[in-house]
Amino acid sequence: MNVRRIGYAWAALAALSSIPAQGQAATQPDLGARSAAKLTVDGLSFKDLNRSGKLEPYEDWRLTPQARANDLVGRMTLDEKAGTMMHGTVPAPGNTFGSGEHYDFEGAAKLINEKRVSSFITRLSGSGPAIAEENNKLQALAEQTRLGVPATISTDPRNHFQSTAGAGVDSGGFSKWPESLGFAAIGDDALMRRFGDVARQEYRATGIHVALSPQADLATEPRWSRITGTFGEDADLASRMVRAYVAGFQAGENGLSKDSVVAVVKHWVGYGAAKEGWDSHSPYGRYATFPGGNFAYHVKPFEGAFAAKAAGVMPTYSILENLSIDGKPVEQVGAGFNKYLLTDLLRGKYGFNGVILSDWAITNDCPAACRGEWKAGQPPVIGMPWGVDDLTETQRFAKALGAGVDQFGGTENSELLVGIVKSGQATEARLDQSVKRILVQKFEQGLFENPYVDPARAGRIVGSPAFQAEGEAAQARSLVLLEKKNGVLPLTAGKKVYLQGLDAKIAAARGLVVVDSPDKADVAIIRTGAPHQMLHPNYLFGLMQHEGDLDFKDGAADYEAIKQASAKVPTIVSVFLDRPAILTGVKDRASVLIGDFGVSDAALLDVLMGKAKAQGRLPFELPSSMAAVQSQASDKPYDSAAPLYRFGYGLTQ
Template sequence: MELEKLSALFEQMTLEDKFGQMTQTTGEHFLEMPNKEELVETGPSMEDLGFNAENIYQIGSVLGVSSTAVINEIQRTYLKKSRLKIPLLFMHDAIHGYRTTFPIPLALASSFDRELVKDVAEAVAEEMRATGLHVNFSPMVDLSRDPRWGRVMEGFGEDSFLAGELGKSMIEGYQGSENGEILNDHVVACLKHFVAYGAPEAGKDYASVDMSEKEFYGFYARPYEIALSANPRFVMASFNSLNGEPVTASRYLMNDLLREKFGFDGLNISDWGAVGELKNHGVADSDKEAGDLAMSAGIDIEMLSNTFLTYGSKILEEKPELLEQIDLAVWKILCLKNELGLFEQPFASEESEKTVVRQEKFIQLARKSALESTVLLKNNQNILPVNRKDNLILIGPFAKTQDLLGNWACKGKETETISFEQGFKNQNCPIKAYETLDEVPDKELKYATQVIITIGEASNWSGEGHSSSDLEIADDQKELIRSLKGMGKKIIAIGLSGRPLALQSVIADLDALLWTWYLGNEMGNAVAQLVLGIERPAGRLPMSFPRVSAQVPIRYNELRSGRPANESTYSSRYQDIEIGPLFPFGFGLQYDEFSIDDVSLSKFEINQDDVIEIHVRISNHSQYDSKFTLNLFFEDPIARIVRPVRELLDFVKLDLKAKHSEDYSFKFTLADLSYADNKGTKVIENGPIHFYINDLSKARISCNVKLK
């Protein structure tokens, strides 16, 4: 639609029309016979939500609908009864795939591969757009150091730089550009949850967050700041309160920080029911006051509550100064719908859905991403990879199941998911699978050369609302390990979960451990290829694994202590466990031998204007082509305030041919070495900087900062 016509349409809008565009609900209200398989329903009736036969046809967007046929039916019904005929926007949570399911984001973070994450996001966008969806509530870049929180599976782990960079890649993949333009066959990205949602008290979902400005600006706000450089068109406000102020009602966070400091110019949307929940927070005593607080804070679209449409006119009577903000929000909504071409073509093509969804290229990408998202944590005497001719047995609760997608799987189907058993069969490996040890015939067990077991947590044990106090694997899994160990068997474990688990009680009895998270539809094929050596594991941990549950929260970049952990009684440690995590951030073994050599620095004294290069040579000494991750860390040993022991500065995933070496140079500036002080101000100081590559225990090279 031409801009003049769009402007004329805007001029026809009443206040109720505008507040309707700022309101979002689910789709069943527009259907005579709702198809529950294709809808996420609200639960409350249309009347309970404050809608009626007229204002329901003023709303601007719908969430949770997931097929072309139902989307078109809703759009057709809506446009038939809507006065202004402004098409609906359709939004969904395709966190790690729409129909083709990819690894959960925490698993993708194990790849340390920006381009892979971008490719996955593009594939998700293509399937979504072909189905008639326009906005994806993803990526989630909430920094989390506490695996008790169920939603760690949706994010990229414990490092703010890694989370921000991969979030940025995902936004670019969804939208198809780096400048915020939405290309054909792509969708609008919604960055979430702003802000600090990943640090709830005791790891309990929706709990309050309380932290210093140094911690907030130095770590928890940083992933959003980085990801916002990719220009997502939506940002979702978080459920939580921060330092006593609910984010949904915070003018400071949603406007002063997000818009003015971080430069966001898109649309703010509340999370599900969060505006009404301001009453539960105790900052509003009515729906009207809740709507007033959210609107005044800068929320542009209210999800799954109806305070704007119900009370917006009354709020404006009391605060007429909000009209300019409301007009701007509505104009942005109309412009986005126009950019997506909805005024000319509001309906999706059912033929496109049939030809695009579950394309072979998406399935192949799902397998590739699954391979790169797997982390080898233990491999005694190089027991992996195994020989397919050996007598192998596969045992455990996940050996035969297709329930391997993890939470938030959108329209992913278990029937299209490859089980571990089937994955080995697809590689012509004559393995037999059993769920329990009791099912295994004595003769088979006697002659088994290796036993592969599956351990971890079921897919419905992580995700939103699934916080856990106990991070240990189940007792029956421990008993399986003890029994096999007592028989003298070599045990290869395949671990799957949506969070790091506490494995100290079993790790000594395992000869090998391959951690797979939830890898999507191609999980069984990918794991079989890795176990058999057809492919080579190259993932690294994006979150530290604690030894025991009580050790969390835990992170690799902890602040220095005046009495750092050591064997002394009077040091910063627990007296009843070993120092440090069981497996730290960035840890990951490989089948093949690599070396890092010829580390050099372009300048040993750096100032404000310099671009610094650290050069390394990485060599693959094996006879196999493989991938290798380089993580560059730095240490600022002397500063005015306490600094982390290590920090991630950059990372890269390299493809290395067999018996081949490759040179690589990291580039950075002095600003990349800055930190947030106690007032949240970025600071750069004179003094030494030490650099580490992969190994956090030994500095490879150092320089000196000298400001002019």
């Protein structure tokens, strides 16, 4: 008995009920192909993806995505199913992270043909047309495989100012908007959804299908290094912003369509309650902790995502330290290995039926170079197997699979999943569940019909003047005016200005006279970042991320510049609040004090010269001292004693 042939027959029989009845309209989609032939059936065109010369149910765009996925899974080998469950990295020449302007297509072909991978993160930067061309070439490789399964291409956020590896990509030619915190500062749901819609258009124009965002994590621990990607510390505000973000990217709240970008909401759940502010990319930051008993508060922003029918969820690296829920201790493993968090809570209580995509490299080992012996210049060693450090890589795959993970981020080791099934540690039917979820989304997005994009169209859409203008207007709106004294604003043309951290050419183009010393100036303008320390330089992410104290310290270059300038001339200070800076030492020295969440020099000057208005309100409170920070609970909002500026503070301009 040929079990696979029987599977085909059942799938085909089930599919028949999904074909439109005779006389019912079937709208011919555009078909994009490089190597697959086209079939004509009933006067309609279809792609012959498996080169069989006949129309298979999975090739029939008249059928439902579910029927097509069922048929395709029945045709796949175990190797192909395991490959579908990998979410790898498109390699780039000479760059471990896959960054650059071109793909390594020889390396990509090996992943597609030998590992059977069909989902990838891209970290390319550059113009829209250039990225579109590279993604088209990748799709051409995927089209040549046995079943012609198209590639799904994902990205970290790329429309903002932050571009730290593992958190964001340089915006390149894409329109540039404030960080997520900036949208929370504005608090406008419609603007948030509009941003998602613009970014969706730019992503799809370049052949990107999955947004590894938004961050629904709450910024309740002010020392944490991932705050800039959140919507602040208020759960209700974050829930609204997350819902609007998802709706924008997915082109509505009714699930995926051919115009959607999958929103992968992260990081389920509690990541923002980082113990002592250490981030769980690194082994010393593996714990999130809940001394205030506030776990449920950290779930609330995800409810906004579920209301918008987010199609993806990414579990956190963090172990929820000594947490009990309903009297039951939560297993002390990272969320990607935690069956309670993924199966019982996420799928059970919240009814999530999309794809659970693990965060990157949870199945990897974390050897000595990962645990503090890494040196700059050495190849990076990345692994986050928190709580299962002593298991083998194969055992980690098996545990994550059992917990409920559908797809494994940052790895292409599909052969280990094959081995797990062959050794009886998991059934092939368990893989089928995840593979169907992944394939349904490819069908819903129309990738089997046409995964290719028009580079010329990408050139018109990506970073268009209209989108850029919208982004700059949002940047200006997101600024939070904290202090406004001495009648300094608005600046007028002809004013002599001393600048630090701001482009003199942009200031001069607005009629300001740039001088080289505060002594010669009418006003000084200083742009600076929130303070941080480098406390873990021998850890890869410790080297890249902002950690440590939040206060300006004597001897720090920017702080000394503020002190020196303000002693001689009224001084405007703009601080990039990627974390809640302690501005106690700056407040009385600044005539104008601004909190920014990603703003161009041009947009900042528009506000300073009265051509635009700062409308932001703080999405988190700004503490008054490090003692207050150290005394607060990591999981509670508004928990700093005597904050210098409270949540929601902002002056009118």
